[in-house]
Amino acid sequence: MLEQKKGKLVERLKQFREENKLKQKEMYEAMQCSQAAYSSYENVKSDKVPSIEMLLNLHEQYDISIDWLLGIDDTETIKKKKELKTIGDIIESLFLIEDATQTSISAMEETRYDLSYDGAKPYDVTLYGLCFESNFYYGEYLNDFMKEWNETKEFCRGKEIGTTMYELWKKDIIQKNKNKNIDPFDDLPDEGLPFITEQDTL
Incomplete structure (x- = not known):
C-alpha cells in the first residue's frame, strides 16, 4: 500500500513538473528542500518521501492540490500559478x-x-x-x-x-x-x- 502511494506521488510530481515545463530546481526551491532530496522524491526506487510541510510549500507556490499529488483525488485540475513579473509576461x-x-x-x-x-x-x-x-x-x-x-x-x-x-x-x-x-x-x-x-x- 505504501509503495503504491509512493509510486503515485512520484508519478504526479513528475507529471506536474513536465506539464508545466518546470525544472527540478524550481520544484525543490518551491518545496524548500535540497536538490538531492527532490531527486529522490521523483525516484520510485527510493524510500524517501517529502514531508507534509514540503507539499504545503509546493501548494502555496503553484496552487497544486495535495490530494491530487497523493492520488486521493483523481479529478483535481492541475493549476500553475503564473506570476507576471515583466512587461513581456x-x-x-x-x-x-x-x-x-x-x-x-x-x-x-x-x-x-x-x-x-x-x-x-x-x-x-x-x-x-x-x-x-x-x-x-x-x-x-x-x-x-x-x-x-x-x-x-x-x-x-x-x-x-x-x-x-x-x-x-x-x-x-x-x-x-x-x-x-x-x-x-x-x-x-x-x-x-x-x-x-x-x-x-x-
Missing part, C-alpha cells in the same frame, strides 16, 4: 487571451488634456486601451466586462470602503463567470485571428 498573457478566446484584441486611442509632470504647462497625452472585436465569439462578453470593470473602479474610487467593495466585486464577477467555458472555433481559416476577414466568417 503581460504582453504574452494578452496573446494567450486572444488565442484562447478566438477574439481579436484591438487598441483604442484617446487623447486627453493633461498637466505636465512638474505642473508647469498643459499638454495632450495619447492613451491606449483595449477592446475586443464584438463580431467575434467572446467579444461582446469581454467588452461588457471591461465596461463594468471601468464603472466599478470609478464608483469605488475615493470611497472609505472602496477597496473592500472592489475586492468583493472581483470575487463575485469571477464566480459568476466560472461556468462560461471557452470553446474555440474548429473551422477557422489557416491564417486565423486577428487577420480573419468578415467574408471568411460567412
Whole structure:
C-alpha cells in the first residue's frame, strides 16, 4: 500500500513538473528542500518521501492540490500559478487571451488634456486601451466586462470602503463567470485571428 502511494506521488510530481515545463530546481526551491532530496522524491526506487510541510510549500507556490499529488483525488485540475513579473509576461498573457478566446484584441486611442509632470504647462497625452472585436465569439462578453470593470473602479474610487467593495466585486464577477467555458472555433481559416476577414466568417 505504501509503495503504491509512493509510486503515485512520484508519478504526479513528475507529471506536474513536465506539464508545466518546470525544472527540478524550481520544484525543490518551491518545496524548500535540497536538490538531492527532490531527486529522490521523483525516484520510485527510493524510500524517501517529502514531508507534509514540503507539499504545503509546493501548494502555496503553484496552487497544486495535495490530494491530487497523493492520488486521493483523481479529478483535481492541475493549476500553475503564473506570476507576471515583466512587461513581456503581460504582453504574452494578452496573446494567450486572444488565442484562447478566438477574439481579436484591438487598441483604442484617446487623447486627453493633461498637466505636465512638474505642473508647469498643459499638454495632450495619447492613451491606449483595449477592446475586443464584438463580431467575434467572446467579444461582446469581454467588452461588457471591461465596461463594468471601468464603472466599478470609478464608483469605488475615493470611497472609505472602496477597496473592500472592489475586492468583493472581483470575487463575485469571477464566480459568476466560472461556468462560461471557452470553446474555440474548429473551422477557422489557416491564417486565423486577428487577420480573419468578415467574408471568411460567412
